[in-house]
Amino acid sequence: MRRVRYESPGGPLFLEDTPAPEPGPGELLVRTEAVGLTLPVVRKVTEAAEPVPLGGEIAGEVVALGDGVTRFEAGQRVTGLCFGHGYADFAILHEAMASPVPEAASAVEAVALVRSGLVALGALEAARPERGEAVLVTAAASGVGHLAVQLARLRGAARVVGAVSDPAKADFVRSLGADDVILYTDDNWGDPVDCILDAVGGDLLTTAIAALAPDGRLVAYSSGGGTIQAYDLLVGAKSVIGFQMARIARGRPELYERWRLELWRLFTEGALRPAVHGEFALEDAARAHEVIESRRNLGKVVLRP
Structure with a gap:
């Protein structure tokens, strides 16, 4: 081979x-x-x-x-x-x-939807968003991010913000249902948000924490590392939650299966577009x-x- x-x-x-x-x-x-x-x-x-x-x-x-x-x-x-x-x-x-x-899905659709979608859905679940809250997704045009933007909207977010590295990605992210698109380098990330799903890490974490509203939650699932100052969390009672898909797959197979079925249901209904x-x-x-x-x-x- x-x-x-x-x-x-x-x-x-x-x-x-x-x-x-x-x-x-x-x-x-x-x-x-x-x-x-x-x-x-x-x-x-x-x-x-x-x-x-x-x-x-x-x-x-x-x-x-x-x-x-x-x-x-x-x-x-x-x-x-x-x-x-x-x-x-x-x-x-x-x-x-x-x-x-499923029989109706291609192999390409499967690799574009399932694993990336499981990470996106799992990170969103970890953030515990309530209907009507605002959600910001970093790396919003990525394999995981573009599904997270759609899932946040489907889960009832009142405002969805996509953060990207290049303004050329803005139209694509808006086509997924994002209300606003910001650049990582923007001085002002707009009105505070309740949840952030972060796939970037590194120096961006400081800016992301500052963009959270009081009681806001940031879910980190990036391999990019980064450091967070405890004082930045104390002010506003903000939280950072780590998420790893492999722990769910191995330790909670019933939850993994439930999320997988949810993704295929949304795909079959045309609500989720990888x-x-x-x-x-x-x-x-x-x-x-x-x-x-x-x-x-x-x-x-x-x-x-």
Whole structure:
């Protein structure tokens, strides 16, 4: 099979031929039809001390089962987050991270909707927004962010604000239902908001905390790190909540399943529209990474093995 990898931090991505992996206990071997790229994996290529497997959201057909798998069978279409080598013709998916794909959905729609949508929905649930509150979403044009904007509106937010790095993304974010679009560099982020879903982190956290109304909540699900001053939270009794999807998938499978069904219901009804920025062949993985690194993407970036 073909697989994309690299040999040194920051090194070029290249295709290699290698035997298909064998599924271990509790694992599925999937013939990949689509791979959704994620910013944390793209960052690891340049930031990790040693080369790491290029994982991500995969969708495809189950071709083999490891011992102990009970929820899936060969020939079934699934999607989920692959922590091993995902940029490949075949990939390993742990049963706990896998979800079935409805017949009416394509593999590309699955990788654009499910994992990113689960993060967006989970972060929104963690923020505990009440109907009529204002919600701000950073990285609002990203694979997760563009779904979070729509979900915030569907959940009854009175005002939805999208924060982006480039004014060229404003029309796209407004088309998703955002009332306002701001730039990270704006001096004034407008009226305070009750909830912020943050996928950026870093120095932006200080500005985001300042944009919260009293009793406001910021949900951090970014791999970008950052530091928050306790005093900034004490003033106004603000809160910061960390959210990680993997903990839900492994520790609360019933909640993971409920959220997954909710996403597919909204998709089937036409209420939730996953956007795909572009589809790239495996040999063009470096170009796909460059789109994400330059923050040009509007929606999900997908590889098609």
